Amino acid sequence: MRFEIKPASGVTHLVIEGELDAVSVSDLRPELEKLVKARPAIVEVDLSSLRMVDSSGVGALVSLYKRVRAQGGSVVIKGLRDQPLAIFRLLRLDRVMLNADSRTPPPAHKQSKSRH
């Protein structure tokens, strides 16, 4: 699992790649803690290169989502596909976490993969 956090004034970008599971989530949690403490207005989570997620990884993402929103911020999750998307659908998180924010861009055109 690799991840990258790019804080910015408007949107904080979080990219998670590979497998987010009970082992690798321990590397991510302290950084998510710092991210939440910075009280970001918007967190954009790019999961387009996330291959696998388990319940521990989902727990970390749900925690991020709830805590940022509790501070008045918002979290946008993008790019879910394959196994991670199936898990989000199974746990009924797709309705809440993927659609709650109207800032999610419509899938009408494919976004470039450039990361700023």
Place this chain on the structure above:
Amino acid sequence: MQVVSAVGEAFNNIVLHGYGGRTGSGREGSIDLRIQTRRGHIRIELRDWGSGFDPTGVPPPAFDTLPESGLGLFIMQSFMEMAYRQGRPNLLTLSKRYVDRSSAARKSEGAT
């Protein structure tokens, strides 16, 4: 994909809950993993010698509250048939029927 997810959750449950608290204590826990396959069916048995649990006593996740834990058992039971017997060892069995695509493909090729 569903089998990998379910077995991963089962394994993590044993490590985190069955053998919870043993990390760093110098005491190790074993997990015996057996996989049986026959046409269109997979059966996986996990045996462990840690603390057992009663799966029927675990309520389903309250999705409305966006739960952060207790999701692993739900994933296991959703993706595979699950049976559990508490004891020494504890025995968790996950099984699933699936479409055997390779034999279906061979049959299809043989027909042409």
